[in-house]
Amino acid sequence: xxxxxxxxxxxxxxxxxxxxxxxxxxxxxxxxxxxxxxxxxxxxxxxxxxxxxxxxxxxxxxxxxxxxxxxxxxxxxxxxxxxxxxxxxxxxxxxxxxxxxxxxxxxxxxxxxxxxxxxxxxxxxxxxxxxxxxxxxxxxxxxxxxxxxxxxxxxxxxxxxxxxxxxxxxxxxxxxxxxxxxxxxxxxxxxxxxxxxxxxxxxxxxxxxxxxxxxxxxxxxxxxxxxxxxxxxxxxxxxxxxxxx
Amino acid sequence: xxxxxxxxxxxxxxxxxxxxxxxxxxxxxxxxxxxxxxxxxxxxxxxxxxxxxxxxxxxxxxxxxxxxxxxxxxxxxxxxxxxxxxxxxxxxxxxxxxxxxxxxxxxxxxxxxxxxxxxxxxxxxxxxxxxxxxxxxxxxxxxxxxxxxxxxxxxxxxxxxxxxxxxxxxxxxxxxxxxxxxxxxxxxxxxxxxxx
Numbered sequence: 001x002x003x004x005x006x007x008x009x010x011x012x013x014x015x016x017x018x019x020x021x022x023x024x025x026x027x028x029x030x031x032x033x034x035x036x037x038x039x040x041x042x043x044x045x046x047x048x049x050x051x052x053x054x055x056x057x058x059x060x061x062x063x064x065x066x067x068x069x070x071x072x073x074x075x076x077x078x079x080x081x082x083x084x085x086x087x088x089x090x091x092x093x094x095x096x097x098x099x100x101x102x103x104x105x106x107x108x109x110x111x112x113x114x115x116x117x118x119x120x121x122x123x124x125x126x127x128x129x130x131x132x133x134x135x136x137x138x139x140x141x142x143x144x145x146x147x148x149x150x151x152x153x154x155x156x157x158x159x160x161x162x163x164x165x166x167x168x169x170x171x172x173x174x175x176x177x178x179x180x181x182x183x184x185x186x187x188x189x190x191x192x193x194x195x196x197x198x199x200x201x202x203x204x205x206x207x208x209x210x211x212x213x214x215x216x217x218x219x220x221x222x223x224x225x226x227x228x229x230x231x232x233x234x235x236x237x238x239x240x241x242x243x244x245x
Numbered sequence: 246x247x248x249x250x251x252x253x254x255x256x257x258x259x260x261x262x263x264x265x266x267x268x269x270x271x272x273x274x275x276x277x278x279x280x281x282x283x284x285x286x287x288x289x290x291x292x293x294x295x296x297x298x299x300x301x302x303x304x305x306x307x308x309x310x311x312x313x314x315x316x317x318x319x320x321x322x323x324x325x326x327x328x329x330x331x332x333x334x335x336x337x338x339x340x341x342x343x344x345x346x347x348x349x350x351x352x353x354x355x356x357x358x359x360x361x362x363x364x365x366x367x368x369x370x371x372x373x374x375x376x377x378x379x380x381x382x383x384x385x386x387x388x389x390x391x392x393x394x395x396x397x398x399x400x401x402x403x404x405x406x407x408x409x410x411x412x413x414x415x416x417x418x419x420x421x422x423x424x425x426x427x428x429x430x431x432x433x434x435x436x437x438x439x440x441x
Contacts, residue, residue, distance in 0.1 A: 117437050118430055125423045185424030192418065193431050 010062040010070075012045040012055050019044060025065055025219065032090040033058060033083070054080050061087075064223060076231055081152050084228065085145050091220060092137045099213050100130045106206045114196050122186070122194060129182050136179055144172050151235040155242075169232040180221070183214040248275020249361055251297040254286050254304065255327055264299065264327065264344075264353075271354045273361055283311055290318045292401060294376050297360065299325045302332045305339060312339060319377045323360050375416060382409040384434055387426040 010019055016039040020027050030037070035051050044062075048055040056073045057080050063070035073080065103126060111123045147167050187210050196203050251274050253261045261279040268277055278289050283304055289295065298315055305312050315322055326337055329346035337343050342356055375383065378399075385395045392410075396403045419425050429435045 118427060121427050121430055121437070125427060128423065182421045182423065185419045185421045188418040189424060189427055189431075193428060 007068060008066050009068050010044070010059055010066055012059060013043050015039075016042055016044050016047045019062060023062075023065060025215075026062060028094070028216075029061060029065060032087045032094065033061075034086065034090070052079075053083055057083055060227060061223065064226060065219060072227070072230065076234075078152050078156055081148065081231070081235075084231065085148060088220075088224075088228070089141065089145065091216075092141060095213075095216070095220075096134060096137060099209070099216065100133060102209050103206070103213065104130060106202060106209060110196065110202045110206055113202060118194060119196070122189065125182075125186065129186075132182075133179065136175075139175065143167065148232055148235070151232070151239055154239050155235060169229060169236060172232070173229060180214045180217040183210050183217070186210055187214075249273060249296040250276040250278065250294060251299065251357075252286065252289055252293075252295050253277065253279040253299045253327075254281070254283075255299075255301040256281050256303075260301075260327060260329070260346075267350055267353055268357065270350075271357060273357055286311065287314060290315065292405060294378060295319075295322060297323045297325060297357070299327050299344065300340075302326045302328060302336050302340070303330075306332065306336055309339070321377075325356075325360075375413060379409050379413050379416075380434055382406055383413055383425060383429055386410070386422060387429045387435060 008022060016030075016035075020030065020037075020039070027037075033051070033053055035047060035053075039047055042050075044058065045055050048058050054073070054077070057076075060070050060073055076084075107123050107126045111119050187207055190203055190207055190210075194203075251268060253264050253268075255261050255264075258281065261281065265277050265279050268274055276293070278293065278295070280286055280289065286298070286300075286304075300311075312324070315324060323341045324339075326332075326340040326343045327346070328337070328343055342360065344353060344356065348356075381399055382395055385398060390398065392403050392406045396406045399406075413425065414420050417425070417428055419428055426435075430437055
């Protein structure tokens with residue numbers, strides 16, 4: 001599920017501005033890649049080159065968002081892996097610092113305008129959920145990404161011992177459950193059942209921000225499933241192969 | 246998932262089978278259960294969602310136990326008498342409607358149609374109403390019980406619990422236990438103490 005699955009195939013000589021105008025979510029995606037706006041008339045290839053990003057990696061992400069089947073990068077370099085990890089770290093930062101903060105603030109506003117029990121329950125649900133997200137992202141930041149860095153260093157021959165022993169991508173896959181489900185439940189409650197006394201603007205603000213988060217997480221999960229996990233599996237098998245020699 | 250279920254209970258299989266055959270033709274019911282004894286009535290009511298019960302008045306002639314039992318399971322169940330012997334009007338008055346052995350097939354169909362249409366009107370007033378059984382499962386679920394525990398507490402199978410949970414999610418649109426908890430509070434199925 002792409003945010004804007006227009007099915008448009010993104011290529012390297014397309015203008016970056018055209019991509020960002022066509023598919024709004026790519027504005028956020030570009031930010032997570034560390035790309036600066038304004039981009040003038042430059043092509044995707046040129047912009048990536050300026051920013052030290054492998055254009056193939058960028059295109060893989062952009063096409064995933066566009067809903068297009070893009071051939072995965074054949075051979076990720078160690079720099080590519082760094083690019084992907086940086087991308088994911090930046091998106092985590094965005095979720096926690098900006099998105100979750102906004103959700104918490106709007107919920108607080110709703111709660112202060114509607115001082116009754118069920119809205120307090122919703123607030124509790126929201127805060128618990130944000131804490132859960134925080135844990136999930138911390139798990140990725142503290143365990144998964146360092147593990148990947150370690151694999152990368154082993155591939156480069158920099159280190160030979162594994163400090164994060166016994167960990168593998170299999171464990172990560174098991175952790176990967178549907179974290180966006182509760183957001184849909186919250187929206188359902190707000191739309192169908194939860195009465196609010198205010199004129200509805202705050203509730204609408206909350207609905208919008210919850211929906212955006214749901215879409216962002218959904219794409220984030222998709223990226224992890226179709227790009228990150230296959231990448232790690234490949235790295236693991238390469239490292240294993242090298243070790244068995 | 247709007248099909249209704251009916252239970253036909255009479256000591257005579259000629260009656261139960263005959264009536265089942267007629268009701269099949271109406272296409273009003275997704276499930277038609279039949280039985281010949283009171284104990285099987287109770288078993289079926291435990292496990293299945295039943296909307297209409299057709300009873301021989303003899304089963305409640307001397308005491309109201311069975312009537313109470315049915316109403317306790319679900320107050321919305323419609324109870325119809327199938328009459329082919331003399332019964333005091335007082336007994337017949339306890340039923341929502343009376344079917345006579347010599348009623349024509351079209352009369353019988355009209356009677357059930359009339360019952361069910363009225364019921365679905367009140368459904369749309371109330372919204373997505375969960376059945377009593379679904380509410381029982383919901384209450385235990387938001388208290389933190391597992392499917393197995395719920396099954397044991399309600400004397401139903403795990404399969405039935407899962408089925409009820411699917412219905413609850415289907416009707417409300419809510420998947421998580423946290424979400425369902427808020428729903429349960431909003432509908433006054435549970436009180437707030439212990440959750441805040």
